[in-house]
Amino acid sequence: DQQVKQNSPSLSVQEGRISILNCDYTNSMFDYFLWYKKYPAEGPTFLISISSIKDKNEDGRFTVFLNKSAKHLSLHIVPSQPGDSAVYFCAASYNNAGNMLTFGGGTRLMVKP
Amino acid sequence: DAGVIQSPRHEVTEMGQEVTLRCKPISGHDYLFWYRQTMMRGLELLIYFNNNVPIDDSGMPEDRFSAKMPNASFSTLKIQPSEPRDSAVYFCASSSRGEQYFGPGTRLTVT
Numbered sequence A: 001d002q003q004v005k006q007n008s009p010s011l012s013v014q015e016g017r018i019s020i021l022n023c024d025y026t027n028s029m030f031d032y033f034l035w036y037k038k039y040p041a042e043g044p045t046f047l048i049s050i051s052s053i054k055d056k057n058e059d060g061r062f063t064v065f066l067n068k069s070a071k072h073l074s075l076h077i078v079p080s081q082p083g084d085s086a087v088y089f090c091a092a093s094y095n096n097a098g099n100m101l102t103f104g105g106g107t108r109l110m111v112k113p
Numbered sequence B: 001d002a003g004v005i006q007s008p009r010h011e012v013t014e015m016g017q018e019v020t021l022r023c024k025p026i027s028g029h030d031y032l033f034w035y036r037q038t039m040m041r042g043l044e045l046l047i048y049f050n051n052n053v054p055i056d057d058s059g060m061p062e063d064r065f066s067a068k069m070p071n072a073s074f075s076t077l078k079i080q081p082s083e084p085r086d087s088a089v090y091f092c093a094s095s096s097r098g099e100q101y102f103g104p105g106t107r108l109t110v111t
Helices: none
Strands: A010-014 A019-025 A032-038 A045-051 A056-059 A062-067 A072-077 A086-093 A107-112 B005-007 B010-013 B019-024 B031-038 B042-050 B053-056 B065-071 B074-079 B088-095 B106-110
Touching: A010 A019, A019 A032, A019 A086, A019 A107, A032 A062, A045 A056, A045 A062, A045 A072, A072 A086, B005 B088, B010 B019, B019 B088, B019 B106, B031 B074, B042 B065, B042 B074, B053 B065, B074 B088
Parallel strands: A010 A107, B010 B106
Antiparallel strands: A019 A072, A032 A045, A032 A086, A056 A062, A062 A072, A086 A107, B005 B019, B019 B074, B031 B042, B031 B088, B042 B053, B065 B074, B088 B106
């Protein structure tokens, strides 16, 4: 049973446009959500996070939105740059999970020049 | 800080051989995680430690897999005997709270 799902395995966007990556979860106990970016031959790197007490968190070109009622979060990248081309994983955890993260399957973003 | 260090970066071995993957977490982090990434199953948690104690090993696929953390700065993941279906990228990650920091991974190929 996949508790965190990324239904789009890939996404292609033109440079300068907005990239929107989506993630759905099923476990209502999740209260902390993260996005990781992964380049080939490297480990995932932390990008941005959001607590369930918020519905938006922004960091430069990256904004994460959380819709708790829909159990949905999204990552917006604007403007998109070719260097943003990578696999993006969303992850979720809850307070009593001992820092354990549940990851989605990832979405490969390709930003075309 | 050097980040999470994993060795080796690549390992090619024959079926039936013992494989040992190594991890040095970020100093001061009290959680350590071992993950496996495959095309079919994505990024899956195998086991994690808190203060060197294994907390959840429910993701360890079989008894052929074992993990140890003898001290706060070192952990191993051992596969004995290895099988071709163990071929994957194995990541180690550490954290103190919130976000986890990943190592570069070990690409394991079992022929």
